[in-house]
Amino acid sequence: MSKPVVAITRPKDRAKKACEIVEKLGGEAILAPTLDLEPVNTESLKNLVARKEDLDWIIFTSPTTIVSLNKFYPDFLKTLECNLAVIGNKTGKLAEKQGLEVDLMPEEFTAEGLIEEFKNQKITGKTIGIPRTASARPVLPQELEKLGNEVILAEAYKSLFPMDEDAVKDLIEKIENGKIDAITFTSPLTVENFFEIGENKAKIAELLNDNLLTVCIGPITARVLEKYDVSHIYPDTYTVPDMMELLFKTLEKVKK
The missing domain is CATH 3.40.50.10090 (Rossmann fold)
Known part of the structure; x- marks a missing residue:
């Protein structure tokens, strides 16, 4: 066979x-x-890095986000002190390899699953950074803002044809x-x-x-x-x- x-x-x-x-x-x-995925150092990513001290939470939705931050801002992850949420085991494991502690990972590896966890924990009034691709679905930042949070969106990589x-x-x-x-x-x-x-x-x-x-x-x-x-x-x-x-x-x- x-x-x-x-x-x-x-x-x-x-x-x-x-x-x-x-x-x-x-x-x-x-x-x-x-x-194809291409890490990019955009103005929005520069802004997120500049506001690192303002962050209460940062969300990594894919390993490519971590790769991009390491490429352009190698000291960023080493000195990150806010809470960390991730979507997916692979993203979580890569974050831990960088010496980070994952505070929140939803059972359902989707934006909706993470939103549900934020709702359950009543996370509101926080500043949340989300570095990701610009083509990602808008549901995550929209729903987090509805909960009363400030969301800092940053394009960390491009999703290419x-x-x-x-x-x-x-x-x-x-x-x-x-x-x-x-x-x-x-x-x-x-x-x-x-x-x-x-x-x-x-x-x-x-x-x-x-x-x-x-x-x-x-x-x-x-x-x-x-x-x-x-x-x-x-x-x-x-x-x-x-x-x-x-x-x-x-x-x-x-x-x-």
Whole structure:
């Protein structure tokens, strides 16, 4: 029996772990990033760093935020004294590697999950810094402000259209020829850009529905797949390892 071939669409610099998990579970990983991330030192990030002493909380929503701060302001994390909230295990572990203590991480790894925790703890009247990508959903800062907090938004990195479109086009060709068993998406933009490169959106949706198993990391990404009428599954816990475990368990059931 040949190895299941799993397509990974997440950014190249964040795909290594996903590829390793696929291989560990007995599959073959095909990397075709539909999203690239670029750290940027924007005026809004400079402002956030300048106001470090004003912060009661800072929120890291992805590892790339930490990478960006380390690149442009290597002393910032070393001298950070406010409370820290993170979304996701990977972000939390990277923060701890920097010597930071994570004060809050929601059980549900989404902006909505974090908002619920802030509501439950009645966190209000605080100054909260959120360095992230400008293309992120507005729900987190909006809801925190509704709770009576001041939010300092800062663009720490850009979410870019994939630089290697040929790799994605090659992936689509492989899907069309039945050479891919499953595809994974880890953010709404990985889905949107995939369909953008594929051009014929109806045809792409048909290929995904007919030719393979589509697995995403959680409900936020699932909404975009639903928009394109793509059948999909996602794990109860929104992490890459859980997503991959669900993927291989589902493939095993299909074989039987």
